[in-house]
Amino acid sequence: MVDESRDPSPAPPSPQEAVGDELLLLVDRTIDSRVVICHEPQSGVAEQYRTFRTNLVAMNAGGQPRALAITSAIKGEGKSITVANLAAAFCELPDTRVLIIDADLRAPVQASLWGIGREPGLADLMLDFVPLERVVSATSVPGLFVLPAGRVVRNSSELLGSSRMSDLVSALKADYQWILFDTPPALPFSDAATLGARIDGLLYVVRLEKTPRDQSTRALELLRNAGCNVLGSFLAGARSDDAAVRSYVLPDD
Numbered sequence: 329m330v331d332e333s334r335d336p337s338p339a340p341p342s343p344q345e346a347v348g349d350e351l352l353l354l355v356d357r358t359i360d361s362r363v364v365i366c367h368e369p370q371s372g373v374a375e376q377y378r379t380f381r382t383n384l385v386a387m388n389a390g391g392q393p394r395a396l397a398i399t400s401a402i403k404g405e406g407k408s409i410t411v412a413n414l415a416a417a418f419c420e421l422p423d424t425r426v427l428i429i430d431a432d433l434r435a436p437v438q439a440s441l442w443g444i445g446r447e448p449g450l451a452d453l454m455l456d457f458v459p460l461e462r463v464v465s466a467t468s469v470p471g472l473f474v475l476p477a478g479r480v481v482r483n484s485s486e487l488l489g490s491s492r493m494s495d496l497v498s499a500l501k502a503d504y505q506w507i508l509f510d511t512p513p514a515l516p517f518s519d520a521a522t523l524g525a526r527i528d529g530l531l532y533v534v535r536l537e538k539t540p541r542d543q544s545t546r547a548l549e550l551l552r553n554a555g556c557n558v559l560g561s562f563l564a565g566a567r568s569d570d571a572a573v574r575s576y577v578l579p580d581d
């Protein structure tokens with residue numbers, strides 16, 4: 329016999345639940361394992377993403393919505409993984425809604441990192457006026473949404489520098505506190521500089537022992553000359569005992 333007095337639909341478990349003395353971590357396996365904020369929340373690397381987040385929040389004293397692009401000098405330095413982890417770290421703060429926009433229309437990966445469809449996405453939104461609700465996907469991380477890159481286009485830099493893009497960012501700020509753009513590397517492509525100069529700021533990823541120093545310096549100069557507000561850097565690939573140098577926010581000039 330069914331006990332009518334009992335709630336037939338118990339509340340879903342929270343991502344972290346205490347079971348006896350153990351902490352049980354419930355993780356959506358469709359999320360890429362390199363999103364350590366979700367998969368290894370107690371790790372030193374996850375903690376460094378949180379430190380980076382905390383520094384960015386502290387810089388934003390007024391608490392206004394912010395749109396930031398993440399880039400690096402060359403390919404494969406850790407931009408996309410940094411975007412994913414930083415976004416998830418922001419979502420650990422109460423009442424925070426975050427949108428990842430995959431503006432790397434040349435080598436998009438955010439859809440696969442979060443286990444969502446790649447199309448329709450940003451390119452379709454911009455070119456075909458596909459409605460926003462069709463291109464933005466919720467993730468299993470509360471407060472975190474992803475706008476994937478969408479279909480392949482040839483003129484990505486023009487698209488990112490268009491007035492339609494600026495209008496989109498302004499409109500999205502009504503719904504999200506943080507909008508994080510994944511972008512292509514800055515030395516070979518102008519996309520990050522073009523976009524970065526039109527939004528609130530740019531975060532710069534440097535992969536230790538991979539990026540030649542002169543290339544890193546040249547890209548940073550290029551981004552600043554294009555009018556980007558470079559807010560801080562994240563050092564990817566630091567050993568755990570290098571943790572103190574992993575991220576920092578640049579002081580005001």
Ligand SMILES: Nc1ncnc2c1ncn2[C@@H]1O[C@H](COP(=O)(O)OP(=O)(O)OP(=O)(O)O)[C@@H](O)[C@H]1O
Binds near residue numbers: 400403406407408513
């Ligand atoms: N913080 C990190 N520490 C060590 N390795 C990392 C870190 N972040 C990313 N990686 C590794 O570096 C490689 C490239 O990462 P990712 O795809 O994020 O780079 P990217 O800069 O976005 O590359 P692309 O320029 O092709 O878009 C991946 O294999 C990833 O696992």
Ligand SMILES: [Mg+2]
Binds near residue numbers: 409432437510511
């Ligand atoms: Mg990438």
